[in-house]
Structure formats: C-alpha cells, structure tokens
Amino acid sequence: MNVAAEVAKFSRIAEEKGLVTSLEGNLSMIDRETGSICITPSHKSKLLLTEEQICVVNAAGEQIGGTGKKSSEYFLHEAAYKARPDIGAVFHCHSPYLTAYALAYRDFVTPEDSFLHQIFGTITCLPYGAHGTHAIHQGIEEALKGRPVALLAGHGVVCVGEDLEDAIGLLEAAENFARTVYLKNQLD
Numbered sequence: 001m002n003v004a005a006e007v008a009k010f011s012r013i014a015e016e017k018g019l020v021t022s023l024e025g026n027l028s029m030i031d032r033e034t035g036s037i038c039i040t041p042s043h044k045s046k047l048l049l050t051e052e053q054i055c056v057v058n059a060a061g062e063q064i065g066g067t068g069k070k071s072s073e074y075f076l077h078e079a080a081y082k083a084r085p086d087i088g089a090v091f092h093c094h095s096p097y098l099t100a101y102a103l104a105y106r107d108f109v110t111p112e113d114s115f116l117h118q119i120f121g122t123i124t125c126l127p128y129g130a131h132g133t134h135a136i137h138q139g140i141e142e143a144l145k146g147r148p149v150a151l152l153a154g155h156g157v158v159c160v161g162e163d164l165e166d167a168i169g170l171l172e173a174a175e176n177f178a179r180t181v182y183l184k185n186q187l188d
C-alpha cells in the first residue's frame with residue numbers, strides 16, 4: 001500500500017465531509033514494521049494535498065520525507081500510537097458537538113441504554129495541554145483503553161482506528177451521537 005497516497009486521499013475525504021479545514025485537523029497512518037508515521041502537513045488545504053506533500057517521520061521523530069512541514073500535532077499522534085499498539089491510523093479534528101464538551105472540560109458520558117454506548121462508553125476529556133506540546137496527550141493511554149475517542153480540553157477530539165476509513169467513521173459516529181444527545185436534551 002502507498003501510505004502517503006492513502007493519507008492524502010482520506011484527508012480530502014475528511015475535508016469534503018466538513019470535518020477538517022486547511023488550518024484545523026490532521027490525519028496519520030503508521031507503518032508498524034518500521035515505526036514510521038505518515039502525517040498531513042501544517043496549513044495546507046486537505047482537499048488539494050498530494051502524496052508528495054505528506055510528511056514521513058521516522059521512529060526517532062525526524063522528518064525523512066514529504067515537502068510539507070509535519071503537523072504541529074505530531075506528538076499527539078505519536079502518543080496515540082504508543083497508547084494503542086493495535087491501531088494503524090489517527091484522526092484529530094475539532095468537530096463542533098464533541099469539541100463543545102472539550103471546551104467545557106467535560107467528559108461525554110454516552111447514555112448507557114443507547115446503541116453506541118458499547119463502542120464509546122464515556123469519552124474522556126484529557127487535561128488541558130498547550131497545542132503542539134507533549135502536555136496535550138497527558139492521560140491518553142487510560143482514555144483510549146478499549147475506546148477509540150478522547151477529548152482534548154479546550155481544543156478538540158482525537159480518534160484512533162485500524163485505518164483511516166475506520167477512524168473517520170468512528171469519529172463521525174461519535175460526533176453524530178453528541179449532536180443527537182444535544183437535540184434530545186432540547187426535548188427534556
């Protein structure tokens with residue numbers, strides 16, 4: 001598989017879905033054999049990304065390929081891969097209904113009797129950490145234990161999956177879930 005081409009393709013899909021913009025969100029995939037990560041570059045339209053622009057970062061954290069500048073959230077992706085050795089892709093975005101919980105520094109406690117509760121359980125909000133630093137992922141190991149989504153206080157959402165199709169699908173389901181709970185609360 002051409003991993004960089006795959007990251008470029010799903011970046012376009014994520015922007016077409018309205019989940020990311022040129023300034024917000026990032027996507028990556030890992031090669032578990034070499035430990036290298038292919039990640040979207042900073043400040044580029046994800047609709048227009050080419051595989052040549054996708055940044056390749058080796059296991060030591062050095063950029064060894066791609067014409068773009070690796071996303072400032074690289075540390076977040078690296079921490080998610082360490083926390084979950086079983087996953088192959090990480091998706092970070094600021095989808096509004098989940099991010100509302102993150103801005104309120106609150107966990108999203110999914111209703112126990114709802115269909116998606118088994119997948120998402122309680123979506124934990126990590127403590128605040130400055131953008132682009134290691135502080136952003138404190139507690140990620142615990143938050144992603146058997147769960148695909150965590151919130152970043154004051155910031156956004158991180159979602160992991162087998163591949164990017166899986167991670168984006170899980171994020172969309174969690175975002176729709178948060179929106180539905182919001183609408184349900186208007187009925188109460």
Ligand SMILES: [Zn+2]
Pocket residue numbers: 024025073092093094155156
């Ligand atoms: Zn962000």
